Amino acid sequence: MVDEAALNALREAARLSPDNLPLRRHLADLLLAAGRLAEAEAEYQATLLLAPGDPGTGIGLAETFVRQGKNGAAMAALDRILATPGYPPKASVIAARALLGDGDLQAAARHYRDAIVRDPALADPELAARLTGSAPEPAYPGPATPPGGGAPGPTYYPGPAAYPGPATPSGGGTPGPAYPGPAAPPQPAGGWGHGPASAEPTAEVERARTTFADVAGMDSVKEALRMKLLLPIQQPELFKAFGKRSGGGMLLYGPPGSGKTHLARATAGELGAAFINVGLADILDMWTGSSERNLRATFDLARRNRPCILFFDEVDALAARRSDMRQAHSRQIVNQFLAELDGVDQHANEGVLVLAATNAPWYVDVAFRRPGRFDQLVFVPPPDATARAAILFLLCRDKPLGEVDFAQVAKATEGFVGADLKGLVDRAVEAKLHESIRAGRPVPLGTWDLMTAAQTIRPTAVREWLGTARNYVLHSNESGVWDELLPWLRDLR
Template sequence: MDFALAHIPYDQLAKLEVKMDDFLSALQMIEPSAMREVFVEVPNVGWEDVGGLAEIKARLVEAVEWPLQYPDLFTQAGIRPPKGILLSGPPGCGKTLLAKAIASETNVNFISIKGPELLSKYVGESEKAVRDIFRKARQAAPCIIFFDEIDALVPSRSAGTSDSHTSERVLSQFLTELDGAEELRGVLVLGATNRLDMLDPAIIRPGRFDEIVEIPLPDEAGRAEVFRVQLRNKPVDGEVIVQELAARTDGYSGADITALCHQAALRAIRRAVHAGEEPAGNSIKVSIEATDLEAALQTMSR
């Protein structure tokens, strides 16, 4: 076919056929996007998206923002800022959310890595991936590297995981990078785990993850805050009493409360659609009412 032609005759086009060979040659040119490079971003989650946890927010600002903003004060005081901070607590309590919020609020670069993903994506060369991530972070400094579900990446050596060879190589690469002769200047390593007990103890020695921040299940006041955040941009009927909902959701995590609000919103949509189908009803408006939240609460606590 002559590609220089402005117009390709129809009978030629009709004869076009994609063969196996074409796929094979294309395969050589395309690289899986995940391998191309480590992805640097600034997430769009702010403090206002995290309900409660005021003390923890303040602590993260100290650990992340201050060293970048007032490095001289740290030098004067003769200490170095923390290298690594580990967020630990039950699932759904906002660890991932907090990590994103701190990155976007301080406006630093953010490299987010999921422990299990790294292991499966870079089979056989996970330790090289770890090295690349740290190299990339140094280039992108000031930068936060966030290792989510880090227990999968550096499990305890005694835990007897299936592929202990890989995990040992990854662990030692990880420690090398953290201890690195090359100062990790402007790079903060954040980790998050639901299973602190599964982590290799070498990881949480001072100078590596200097600090472990416990993120507990929210108390009643905390739950009210999460309800406020989750209902903030929703069409809520004035009568919904957040305080009462918080009192009745003992043991719920932030993620549970989010799911509850989602369920309630779905119910409201269903009602609006049905109302719109009736001959009389023509204006479809969604409004989440106390009864929707009540029903969602009933379903979830069953």
């Protein structure tokens, strides 16, 4: 655990001495070690502005990206480092993790092998097992003394076929033998790197039971959803008179836990439409071309069930900026996504309402904001005190209640998002269950129970997210696309 007081002291020192590179690096490293990835990313980015060529900062930023699943951004951060002779071997380990996340097994194995040849202390059995698809080998598959001399090193974990040793091992010495990997898996139909010719969607069609009545606050967001998505289907003749058809897309963005998925499901319930919640596992596939076919199959599923809300959560993973991508197949996924949003013809997506959500809208390729795609970005803000009281009421309405002053609890939960409030209620209920078991009867929740639970929860998501947003938004808002965010950023201390 990182001492919060120490972090605050470092933040204050960095504020007073913003050009102190070692201090900023140390703060970023501590945030990364604490798992506070959004804050660490922002601090590394600020440090890179001071020293763009500092390899330690670049490696730290790349590790932050990898741990957030932003593998293309990680490789972009490592590009210059990996091109520098004698670069730190840790950069190769981070590159191996990023490439493995992108499905490039051979390149990942090559980078990992390079790292442990140069520094055996960097051996990572878990990463090695993922590279081989099996448990790590217990022994070094070669001579007792590794190529180039020195103490015996760890096992090499190459790709799915036998991995030939280099003509001259890193660091010099006598050429070493081949380092065999596990047996290659059966070759798929169509050859290596190609998936099946057709795809069946793995996403499922739901019928949402929640409506806007189950969503507290967020009136402006609900009104935007009504005008963009609901009313064109509910009043088609009126919209047809103005040349507007049902269909189109909207991108919801905001801090984690602010209720974006809940809003999407409530939109489908409000309309009585089918709802398809698309996860990354429903789309991404290791075989070239399969991800694109999965996208096509998912859109076709929505077209067969129209009117339908097609919801993509964490859409930045599927719609990332192509300029940040190193792999051609990743760019092809983005191109396919854009083509599906446009539809095969102008009527193909009529009645298919595409909603997407992200915590990192600045990573979404700008092409998705073109009219007819995600042309409307809607900020889903943290709830204010009135909305927090309403959320607490909705969360508690099916539980035994005594005297509860929800407004008082709302005042004590400044900075809480919907997910935090749910955690608060769950914690209060757990404590009340223990009391009820002892009493032999249900003991109702009261204000004191919720206030006590509120003292045990310390939300950080909103401030972390706003801190990250500030670094991206304040210097790139020429088009005014982030105007909704500016009041929140100005109030950030």
